[in-house]
Amino acid sequence: MGEALLRRIKGIETEYGISCLFDDPSRKPWGPDDIARYVFRPVVAEYASSNVFTRNAARLYLDVGSHPEYATAECDSITQLLNYERSGDVILNDLAVQAEQQLAKQGMPAKVFLFKNNVDSQGNSYGCHENYLVSRSAVLRTLGRQLMPFLITRQLIVGAGLVYRPFLGSASTKYGAGYCVSQRADHVWEGVSSATTRSRPIINTRDEPHADSNLYRRLHVIVGDSNMAEPTFALKIGATELVLEMIEADVALPDLELADDIESIREIARDTTGGTVVRLRDGRTITALEIQRTFHTAAKDWLGQRQDRLVSRTDLVSATPQREFERVVELWGRVLDAIETGDFSAVDKDIDWIIKRQLLQRYQDRFGFEIDHPKLAQIDLAYHDIRPGRGLYSVLLNRGLINRWTTDEAIAESVDTPPASTRAHLRGRFLSAALEHQAPTTVDWTRLKVNRPEPKVVELVDPFAAVDERVDELIAYLAAHPRGEMP
Structure with missing residues (x-):
């Protein structure tokens, strides 16, 4: 390939879980179909459709299974994408509040819940899809094969965490109850495929660049978790973008192709030490943490080459400042060190699965709960409630127990104003x-x-x-x- 896209268009599609509980316990809760349609009433009233583009140039619609979905506008930097991803939370929460107000006026006071997670209480999964613009010269299957070891082990640094229980017919029946670093690991069934819902691959190859197809492809990654903590989101996007740049620039990366992608991703998800030993296609073995170390070391070296290219070529542009990529790589290293040593104090305000596990452990220590106790599953879910002041993520953030990457002001501006640079x-x-x-x-x-x-x-x-x-x-x-x- 030879030339990395140092300015890259990217976007995020987020599907939300939704439920509605009435204040009157004798009233049966509404299912997703009923409450989702109710929440979207103001959208339909304004646009005569439940599938629209909003003022900030994003797409808002009801997806299969009555999941509200928000797809950000095209962004070209990490923090810009974070701001517009968070604007989706603001827009959806505002619709939920309006729905509660209307239900109260109709004599049916209720609470509407929107969860930015990836699995419901029945084991059904819904996604968080990442989109990265890549050069048409890239052979997508080749790119996917080189990217796969990184994506399969990436959950160690950016997973959302999950108290999981075995569901009939799901992959988790093999393992039993426990804590998992990723919510999506059990719900992908192929490495690279053109399918999206039938077999849920890690990378989707459907050729929809939404751009000049002679110049570009769209890399569609559907294995990632929805993130609540801003630093986790920034690390997810930033680390992936750096690995893409290295692959495009023909940086010499070791051959780490796994023998079994799907078995590996499930086993890695259940080992918070990163010590899971996976077999490579050539017969060698390596731990998940070592794979991430390999990519992290390469990314540190790439930052210097990247800066040299920017300085020497006036036609190359990076929308994400070099210092922000340095911040990503520094956080990446801290997470890997924490996993290796077992001392998470340096990242326990930055990474979702670590923040959540620490919260759950406090409850376990206080009340003696086993991991499959219903109260812990409730806490897990409440972490992903996007309602300010109600969701546990919001509560922890307000108490200074979760770090920020952006600001409320930048997010608020992104609600009604489209990205200015794309x-x-x-x-x-x-x-x-x-x-x-x-x-x-x-x-x-x-x-x-x-x-x-x-x-x-x-x-x-x-x-x-x-x-x-x-x-x-x-x-x-x-x-x-x-x-x-x-x-």
Whole structure:
């Protein structure tokens, strides 16, 4: 491949669990179908659809299984993506609060819960999908094979943690109850595949770049957990981006292809020491922690080469500051050291699975609970409740027990304002103009269309372009034909 994309478009798709409990215990709780449709009523009222693009150029919709899903707009830096991912929590929580207010007015006071996790009490899984723009010259299966050892062991540094119990027909029946570093490890069944729901691969190869297909591909990673702690999210995105850069730049990485991807990912998930020994395809053995050490060491070396490339080439741009990647690599090393030594004090405010396990252990020590006690499962779930002041993550954050990576102000700004440095800026401008002029339009990731009086379409195949005269003209046309009427 030879040349790394040092400025990379990326995005996150987050599916939320949803439930509704009425204050009146005699009233049967609503299932996901009922409450999800109720929560989306304001969206349907404004847009006449439950599948829309929002003012910040993100996509909001109801996915299969009545999971509210939020897909961020195109972002080009780690912190920018974090801000827009968190804006989804704000938008969905606001809809949940509105639903509670309406239910109370109708004499049915209730609590609406939205969980940013990846598995429900019945063992059903829903995803957090990462999208990374890569060069068309990259052979996706080859890229996936090189990336796979990193992704399979990545759960050690960025897993969300889970109190798991065996469910009939699930992979966990082989292991019994316990604590798992990853919520998704039991719910992937292939390494690289074009499927998404039927077999749930680690990497999805469906060729939908949402960009110029002659230049780009979209790497679709569906094995990651949804993260609550901001440093965990930043480490997940930043470390993955650095490994992608090294692969694209033909950095010499050792051959660590695993003999059995799926068996390995499940076993690694159940070993918080990182000491799981996995067999490589060539017959050698190595521990999960050693695999992560190999990638981390390479990433530290790559940072120097990366800086040299940026300095020597005026045509190379990095949207994420070099110092932020250095911060990612430093945190990455601290997590690996903590796992190796068993002393987690240096990262127990940064990494979800470690934060959560520490919280659970306090309850176990105080009350003598076994790991499969229902109270611990309740605490596990409450950690992922996105309601400020109610969810345990929020409570711990407010008590200074979880570190920040960004700010509330930056997240709030991202709720209504699209990213300024990518194609999303153009989509956001068009969406705002369409709402202002009540114009009938159609929008997707690459197309902006005015439906009437005369249909006009602009295709945006360059995800890096934040300026386009054609969009200016389209917005002027909207202003000249409010509500799609002839002047």
